[in-house]
Amino acid sequence: MVAVDIGGTETKAALVTGTAEAVVAQKHARRATPGQLEPLLDVLAELVDELRGASEHEVDAVGIVAPGIVDEVNGVGVYTANLPWSEFPFSAVLTERLGVPVAFGHDVRAAGLAECRMGAAKGLRNAVIMPIGTGIAGALLLDGQIFSGGGYAGEIGHVNVGHGVPCACGQVGCVETVASSAAIARRYTARTGRAVNGAAEVASLVKAGDEDAVAVWHEAVDALARGILVLATLLGPEAVVLGGGLALAGNLLVEPLEDRLDGLIAFQRRPELRLAALGDEAGFLGAALLAIDTLEA
Amino acid sequence: MVAVDIGGTETKAALVTGTAEAVVAQKHARRATPGQLEPLLDVLAELVDELRGASEHEVDAVGIVAPGIVDEVNGVGVYTANLPWSEFPFSAVLTERLGVPVAFGHDVRAAGLAECRMGAAKGLRNAVIMPIGTGIAGALLLDGQIFSGGGYAGEIGHVNVGHGVPCACGQVGCVETVASSAAIARRYTARTGRAVNGAAEVASLVKAGDEDAVAVWHEAVDALARGILVLATLLGPEAVVLGGGLALAGNLLVEPLEDRLDGLIAFQRRPELRLAALGDEAGFLGAALLAIDTLEA
Numbered sequence: 001m002v003a004v005d006i007g008g009t010e011t012k013a014a015l016v017t018g019t020a021e022a023v024v025a026q027k028h029a030r031r032a033t034p035g036q037l038e039p040l041l042d043v044l045a046e047l048v049d050e051l052r053g054a055s056e057h058e059v060d061a062v063g064i065v066a067p068g069i070v071d072e073v074n075g076v077g078v079y080t081a082n083l084p085w086s087e088f089p090f091s092a093v094l095t096e097r098l099g100v101p102v103a104f105g106h107d108v109r110a111a112g113l114a115e116c117r118m119g120a121a122k123g124l125r126n127a128v129i130m131p132i133g134t135g136i137a138g139a140l141l142l143d144g145q146i147f148s149g150g151g152y153a154g155e156i157g158h159v160n161v162g163h164g165v166p167c168a169c170g171q172v173g174c175v176e177t178v179a180s181s182a183a184i185a186r187r188y189t190a191r192t193g194r195a196v197n198g199a200a201e202v203a204s205l206v207k208a209g210d211e212d213a214v215a216v217w218h219e220a221v222d223a224l225a226r227g228i229l230v231l232a233t234l235l236g237p238e239a240v241v242l243g244g245g246l247a248l249a250g251n252l253l254v255e256p257l258e259d260r261l262d263g264l265i266a267f268q269r270r271p272e273l274r275l276a277a278l279g280d281e282a283g284f285l286g287a288a289l290l291a292i293d294t295l296e297a
Numbered sequence: 298m299v300a301v302d303i304g305g306t307e308t309k310a311a312l313v314t315g316t317a318e319a320v321v322a323q324k325h326a327r328r329a330t331p332g333q334l335e336p337l338l339d340v341l342a343e344l345v346d347e348l349r350g351a352s353e354h355e356v357d358a359v360g361i362v363a364p365g366i367v368d369e370v371n372g373v374g375v376y377t378a379n380l381p382w383s384e385f386p387f388s389a390v391l392t393e394r395l396g397v398p399v400a401f402g403h404d405v406r407a408a409g410l411a412e413c414r415m416g417a418a419k420g421l422r423n424a425v426i427m428p429i430g431t432g433i434a435g436a437l438l439l440d441g442q443i444f445s446g447g448g449y450a451g452e453i454g455h456v457n458v459g460h461g462v463p464c465a466c467g468q469v470g471c472v473e474t475v476a477s478s479a480a481i482a483r484r485y486t487a488r489t490g491r492a493v494n495g496a497a498e499v500a501s502l503v504k505a506g507d508e509d510a511v512a513v514w515h516e517a518v519d520a521l522a523r524g525i526l527v528l529a530t531l532l533g534p535e536a537v538v539l540g541g542g543l544a545l546a547g548n549l550l551v552e553p554l555e556d557r558l559d560g561l562i563a564f565q566r567r568p569e570l571r572l573a574a575l576g577d578e579a580g581f582l583g584a585a586l587l588a589i590d591t592l593e594a
Contacts, residue, residue: 126446140531142446147439149423152533152566159530160523162459162470170563173459226457233456234435234531236449266467269449 002051002059003287004044005107006066008082008134009033011040013047014281015055016063016288020296022118023288025281027054037084041093048098062102063110063291064090065283069151070106072290077104078151103290108154109146110286111243111278112139116146117289119277120241128228128237129276130156131244136176136227140235161226163219175227179220181245188216203249221253225260232268243276250275299348299356300584301341302404303363305379306330308337310344311578312352313360313585317593319415320585322578324351334381338390345395359399360407360588361387362580366448367403369587374401375448400587405451406443407583408540408575409436413443414586416574417538424534425525426573427453428541433473433524437532458523460516472524476517478542485513500546518550522557529565540573547572 003025004013011033014025029050034040044064052059068080075091077083090104112121112129121127121141129139136157140147147153157176158169167174177183181199188202189195192212196202205213228240246253254273261270278285300322301310308330311322326347331337341361349356365377372388374380387401409418409426418424418438426436433454437444444450454473455466464471474480478496485499486492489509493499502510525537543550551570558567575582 138531142439142444143442145440147532149439149533150535150566152529153531155530155565158563158565159527160459162457171561230456230527230531232449233452234437234450234527235444236446238447264468266455268452268455269447 001061001063001288001291002048003284003291004047004062004064005283005287006040006044006064006083007033007107008067011043011047012284013051014284015051015059016284017057018288018292020117020289020292023285023292025284025288027051033083035084037088040084041097044094045097059100061100061291061295062094062098063105063287063289063294064094064102065105065107065110065287065290066090067107070104070109070148071151072103072105072109072148075102075104101291101294103287103294105287105290106148106151107283108137109139109148110290111282112141112286113146113289114278114282114285115139115241115243115276116141118285119282120274121239124238126235126237127239127241128156128231128235128271129241129243131276132180132224132242132246133244134180134182136180136244138231141237142235156227156231159227159230161223161230163223175223179223179227184216184220184246187219188213191216199246200248203252206252218256221256221260225257225264228257228261228271228273229264229268232265232271236269237271238269239272239274241274241276243282247275298358298360298585298588299345300581300588301344301359301361302580302584303337303341303361303380304330304404305364308340308344309581310348311581312348312356313581314354315585315589317414317586317589320411320582320589322581322585324348330380332381334385337381338394341391342394356397358397358588358592359391359395360402360584360586360591361391361399362402362404362407362584362587363387364404367401367406367445368448369400369402369406369445372399372401398588398591400584400591402584402587403445403448404580405434406436406445407587408579409438409583410443410586411575411579411582412436412538412540412573413438415582416579417571418536421535423532424536424538425451425453425528425532425568426538426540428573429477429521429539429543430541431477431479433477433541435528438534439532453524453528456524456527458520458527460520472520476520476524481513481517481543484516485510488513496543497545500549503549515553518553518557522554522561525554525558525568525570526561526565529562529568533566534568535566536569536571538571538573540579544572
């Protein structure tokens with residue numbers, strides 16, 4: 001099948017083979033994400049056609065994932081802050097246009113599904129998969145199913161953890177305002193006046209003992225630990241899987257986060273902290289799993 | 298069947314008839330809850346025998362609910378702060394002793410199940426049922442099922458909402474430290490030096506315009522609204538059902554809580570606020586529903 005991941009700036013696609021337990025992406029294609037709906041639909045069709053042409057087998061289904069509020073049951077893109085649709089029935093329109101079943105899902109929840117079926121959360125019944133990049137979101141694995149809450153679930157990046165910094169969402173104290181990759185870079189620059197190439201450079205500065213970097217990192221870790229504590233209190237996950245760009249920091253992130261969480265936890269079940277296994281590909285792989293599930297349903 | 302609700306001081310039982318959609322409690326019995334396990338098991342057997350004797354039909358199953366950490370899948374009482382068991386297999390032991398299938402579940406989740414099947418959350422797929430009494434807990438209805446998280450889910454009373462008051466659980470800022478019925482009474486007395494007969498009396502004082510009562514009530518409403526905001530952010534419930542003693546305050550609670558929640562909500566789905574429909578009986582009724590589900594499984 002073909003899997004497509006619609007991003008804010010780029011739309012990536014891959015030819016994927018496999019089963020509902022495990023899939024592999026083989027050939028890739030990408031385009032800039034158009035700023036209007038009709039050109040976007042054209043790009044989606046072009047990507048599918050390009051990969052269809054490159055496939056040895058017939059493409060029997062397409063899985064597409066996107067950010068924002070997504071109703072995956074009905075395959076509707078409900079709302080996004082930056083992309084050109086509102087209440088648009090992607091599954092229905094593209095199934096008609098492409099001539100094969102099209103599943104439409106949420107990027108974070110689909111990536112979480114892939115981590116649950118074949119990645120770092122494999123075999124668990126209850127877990128939260130938490131990608132940390134420009135923002136922070138969460139895919140909730142509850143009793144073996146990814147929970148969507150009508151498209152509204154999992155916004156762990158916007159839980160108030162008390163640091164008092166205003167967030168672009170209109171709230172105050174949101175986890176992602178100090179703990180996303182983007183926030184870490186921005187806050188280091190705000191503190192020092194020095195531009196950095198993302199959170200990865202701040203991570204390098206932490207390793208080098210830069211005091212400002214250590215302070216910014218410490219605040220990020222504290223906010224993440226407090227967010228994870230809320231997850232433990234409400235959902236009792238067996239594990240929290242850290243993904244996205246910030247998880248590339250590995251133990252520089254995980255070790256202080258383990259310590260901070262140990263310091264905060266009271267009666268809650270202490271979730272194990274794990275690093276995501278599938279990296280950037282989780283989005284496609286999840287999109288392909290949605291397509292397989294649609295075919296099997 | 299016979300339904301039993303093990304409480305901290307009293308254990309209540311009822312003869313219950315009905316179906317998996319709706320049950321009615323008919324005859325009641327109660328005993329003080331013993332402080333040791335063997336006497337407790339004797340009391341449970343006595344209550345069941347007493348109600349069996351009063352029943353016109355054969356008792357075909359027993360449902361028992363209890364507080365603390367409960368693994369309802371295996372019928373195990375995992376942990377409680379104040380009751381005499383730890384990792385005790387109630388279902389297995391009592392099924393053997395009583396000669397009928399015994400379901401063992403969690404009091405708050407069972408009461409939530411009853412509100413979902415036949416009360417204020419009937420017909421919803423996603424809701425939180427939040428009893429507010431000595432403490433505050435939550436039963437999470439997610440995709441039509443009550444979610445237990447291995448027995449750890451739903452501790453909304455222990456989410457930090459930033460008021461800074463220490464909680465008996467060892468954390469700070471917990472919702473229930475300022476918003477439970479017990480906390481409202483305690484905080485009014487601490488502020489004024491005047492003893493009150495529970496949160497109900499504080500509610501009367503609020504109606505009479507007592508400034509200290511208004512201040513304490515306002516703080517409780519703010520903490521509850523902030524707790525509900527976290528639920529909306531992570532789970533996107535269609536409704537939050539307020540139960541327990543504090544819900545008897547009705548609009549005195551709901552109206553300011555609606556206003557405060559409107560002031561806090563950003564991009565989240567705004568949950569409808571409802572009052573619980575089943576009152577004190579929700580615990581039994583849920584226990585009976587668990588017993589019916591066990592028979593049907």
